[in-house]
Amino acid sequence: MPDYIKLHYKVSNDDFSRAGEASGDVKKKLKQLGFPPDIVRKAAISLYEGEINMVIHANGGFIDALIYPDRMEFVLADVGPGIPDIELAMKAGYSTATDEIRGLGFGAGMGLPNIKEYADNVTIETALGEGTTVSLLILNNK
Numbered sequence: 001m002p003d004y005i006k007l008h009y010k011v012s013n014d015d016f017s018r019a020g021e022a023s024g025d026v027k028k029k030l031k032q033l034g035f036p037p038d039i040v041r042k043a044a045i046s047l048y049e050g051e052i053n054m055v056i057h058a059n060g061g062f063i064d065a066l067i068y069p070d071r072m073e074f075v076l077a078d079v080g081p082g083i084p085d086i087e088l089a090m091k092a093g094y095s096t097a098t099d100e101i102r103g104l105g106f107g108a109g110m111g112l113p114n115i116k117e118y119a120d121n122v123t124i125e126t127a128l129g130e131g132t133t134v135s136l137l138i139l140n141n142k
Contacts, residue, residue: 046119054078063076079130083132122137
C-alpha cells in the first residue's frame, strides 16, 4: 500500500437513493486493502452516520478520506444550517428530522452518538447558517 490513499466524494442533498454510497465504497476499499473486520466496521458505521446526516440535515456536502496503514482520517463538510447545540445533538434520541424523514426510517437521533461511539476521535466545527465540518479518526491498532 502506498503511504496513503486519498478519496473524495460528493454527497447530494435529499438524495436517499445515493445515501451511503461513499461509506459503502470506503468499506469496500478497506476490505480490499486487508484492514481487520472490526476496523472496517468502525469506519463504515462512523462514515455512514455522518453521510446520512449530511443528506438529511445539511444540504449535502463532501467527504474526504485519507487511508493510511495505521489509521483513517475522514472530513465531512457541508454548507447546511449548522448545529445550534452540539451537546444536545450528541444525546442519543435527540433529532431535528422531520416526520417525513422519520417515515423513511431515518432521523432516530443516533447519528452523532454512533459516530462518537465508533470513531476513535471526533471533532465538530459548526457555524450557524454556514455549515458544519466533522473530522473523524479511526485507528488501525492491529
